[in-house]
Amino acid sequence: MSHLMASIKRAAPELDVVMHGEPRATHAEIAACWDPPRGALANMPNLRLIHSIAAGVDNILSDPELPALPLCRVVDPQHARGMSEFVTWGVLHFFRQLDVVMRNQRQAHWFRPAQEHPSQCTVGIMGLGEIGGRVALDLHRLGFAVRGWARQPRALPGVEMFDNAGLHAFLAGTDILVCLLPLTDETRGILCAETFERLPRGAKLIHVGRGEHLVVPDLVDALSSRRMGGAIVDVFPAEPLPSDDPLWHTPNLIVTPHMASVASSDTIGLQVAQNVQRLLNGEPLHNVVDITRGY
Known part of the structure; x- marks a missing residue:
């Protein structure tokens, strides 16, 4: 300090x-x-x-x-810029199938993923405050289909909005889910099995909200069963993440040390x-x- x-x-x-x-x-x-x-x-x-x-x-x-x-x-404002950079990297990592390429490299397997237009990928952002709004607009400018879910949705050009009552519809159409929510009694544990089940099979998660949003065993199960296709987790209920935490060794998961933005x-x-x-x-x-x- x-x-x-x-x-x-x-x-x-x-x-x-x-x-x-x-x-x-x-x-x-x-x-x-x-x-x-x-x-x-x-x-x-x-x-x-x-x-x-x-x-x-x-x-x-x-x-x-x-x-x-x-x-x-x-x-x-620079905090929002840093967060947008990190989330954009994560979205591109999954959209350009770099997760698949990195797995293939470990097996010396040559495979060239198809290149699609970003409008074919829908990014859903939970939390549309100053940071979430910046992330949403930056991804929209890159051509992604962007939707947002918030307690009090904002009007953002090109971003489809959902309120509390529309959570299930929001999740059902989201290919990459980004958590940027504040931590409240209502949002604690929101990244859980029920949420993952409502996403399309193979959906990805980028979690940069608060550690307590995530129910860790539910994410481990969703990734291990391939219900979800991958995740990047930057925040955790306990930090530093203990060396024996199962997240370190969960398939298709990238652990980052609370570095998205400060x-x-x-x-x-x-x-x-x-x-x-x-x-x-x-x-x-x-x-x-x-x-x-x-x-």
Whole structure:
């Protein structure tokens, strides 16, 4: 966290920034955090603002003693760009059948996959916030048929939208499923056997949401039985992924070490500092979280 402290100080040298655990931290008015110890925020009597240092806030909201205070998150356009790059790579990996080519290489088997137009491949994106919307539009520009599913669907040019009631229809027409959902009570465990069964046989998964979205044994079963044709998983319920986890050795699965995209320290520091200044000036805060929705 020292790099984050330095970034906040660069953005606002006048602020007094201390680490959690230091005696003065108890008297802080603003907490910048990601996964604070349970009860830690409740033990800060002067607290006026809680600021996540990431786009997600589920680790903060899971604290049963969370004070009833404004909660903000970081929104980094470069984070969305990085995520779009990663997802685009994953979509192309499956669309151009590089997964098949890599398996064939291990067997010294020469096979040239047919090259199809991307409009023949439907990518379904779960979660259409700032990041999901960017991913959807970038894939649409590449020619893929793109559909999106969200609690509150957005109007995005060229993207077919589905709401909660349309989940089954959304899944039934999706060749490559991308999870970019926030973690809420409704989305926890959504990547499960029922979801996989509703996808077309041989569908692929790119999971870059939150680790707790995934029911690991269900994905292992779906890939081992070839009900699903492949998966790329970047986030896990426990990180680092334990060396004995079955995902390491599941067929047709690529494990990546939570690398899809991260917000830069300078962006985090700047957005925290700006919201601190807005708080002190009595101005509306940026990127305030709706506690009832969880994002």
